[in-house]
Amino acid sequence: MTTAQTPRYRGIFPVVPTPFTESGELDLPSQKRAVDFMIDSGVDGLCILANFSEQFVLSDDEREVLTRTILEHVAGRVPVIVTTTHFGTQVCAARSRRAQEQGAAMLMIMPPYHGATIRVSEEQVAGFFQRVSDAVDIPIMIQDAPVAGTPMSAALLARMAREIEHVSYFKIETAGAASKLRDLIALGGAAVEGPWDGEEAITLLPDLDAGATGSMTGGGFADGIRPIIEAHRAGRRDEAYRLYERWLPLINHENRQGGILTAKALMKAGGVIACEAPRHPFPPMRDEVRQGLLETARRLDPLVLRWGR
Ligand SMILES: N[C@@H](CC=O)C(=O)O
Numbered sequence: 001m002t003t004a005q006t007p008r009y010r011g012i013f014p015v016v017p018t019p020f021t022e023s024g025e026l027d028l029p030s031q032k033r034a035v036d037f038m039i040d041s042g043v044d045g046l047c048i049l050a051n052f053s054e055q056f057v058l059s060d061d062e063r064e065v066l067t068r069t070i071l072e073h074v075a076g077r078v079p080v081i082v083t084t085t086h087f088g089t090q091v092c093a094a095r096s097r098r099a100q101e102q103g104a105a106m107l108m109i110m111p112p113y114h115g116a117t118i119r120v121s122e123e124q125v126a127g128f129f130q131r132v133s134d135a136v137d138i139p140i141m142i143q144d145a146p147v148a149g150t151p152m153s154a155a156l157l158a159r160m161a162r163e164i165e166h167v168s169y170f171k172i173e174t175a176g177a178a179s180k181l182r183d184l185i186a187l188g189g190a191a192v193e194g195p196w197d198g199e200e201a202i203t204l205l206p207d208l209d210a211g212a213t214g215s216m217t218g219g220g221f222a223d224g225i226r227p228i229i230e231a232h233r234a235g236r237r238d239e240a241y242r243l244y245e246r247w248l249p250l251i252n253h254e255n256r257q258g259g260i261l262t263a264k265a266l267m268k269a270g271g272v273i274a275c276e277a278p279r280h281p282f283p284p285m286r287d288e289v290r291q292g293l294l295e296t297a298r299r300l301d302p303l304v305l306r307w308g309r
Pocket of ligand 1: 015050051052053145147173198199200216217
């Protein structure tokens with residue numbers, strides 16, 4: 001049995017952004033360069049089709065193209081988590097099965113939600129994950145994110161970890177993430193193979209102190225965040241703290257200012273991708289926000305600003 005001491009995956013698994021052309025088409029050459037840059041920046045793995053990949057503006061056909069293109073291009077260099085969130089259990093199970101066939105290492109899934117008000121009970125949430133788990137043979141990461149508007153208690157998450165075969169990783173992005181990670185680890189024990197955090201690493205240090213073994217960050221500067229995780233893992237807490245202090249302005253900018261478009265703005269500035277535009281109706285990044293982002297990033301000399309030059 002896999003135990004919490006020997007997780008299959010740990011470390012930094014940033015979200016891969018989805019580059020579009022100015023006219024809003026998928027830009028696959030830029031997509032491949034984004035992936036190559038991210039691997040060069042030192043990721044332990046990648047996550048595709050997440051919210052920071054703008055998954056909500058992609059068609060089903062485009063999801064298929066992106067998954068195939070990225071997994072073929074990565075070609076096993078690092079493990080890839082594929083997000084398969086959908087409200088419908090059958091759709092999510094089919095998406096998940098397909099992602100597994102294409103080579104996904106893990107699936108990331110939010111609980112079922114639709115719009116601002118359509119939600120289901122805890123029992124239905126557990127039943128949803130049970131059926132999706134029954135359809136696959138790879139680990140499932142439950143994404144506990146405010147965007148789903150579905151509060152899941154640590155007790156519910158721990159119960160699903162214990163009772164549902166492939167539910168074993170948890171990305172906790174809610175307020176008070178560190179306390180929730182502590183509760184989840186205490187309640188779930190070895191069934192919680194991967195207690196992770198997200199939210200662009202804005203709560204990374206408290207979450208690592210709480211026992212997080214992985215972090216799903218933004219895609220632009222793993223070369224800055226990975227050393228924090230490694231220093232902490234090696235017990236060099238002062239060094240982890242110093243590094244976190246150094247990178248926190250950029251992490252904070254992504255979490256609170258640049259948001260979903262941050263990685264693409266950095267990659268465009270560094271010559272990694274051709275265009276940073278989002279897809280309509282998502283608004284482009286304001287010039288002042290981009291200026292602040294780039295000024296903050298230049299102080300740190302991240303690889304992203306040098307990789308394509
Ligand atoms: N990092 C998360 C953000 C949560 O909504 C993601 O991209 O899905």
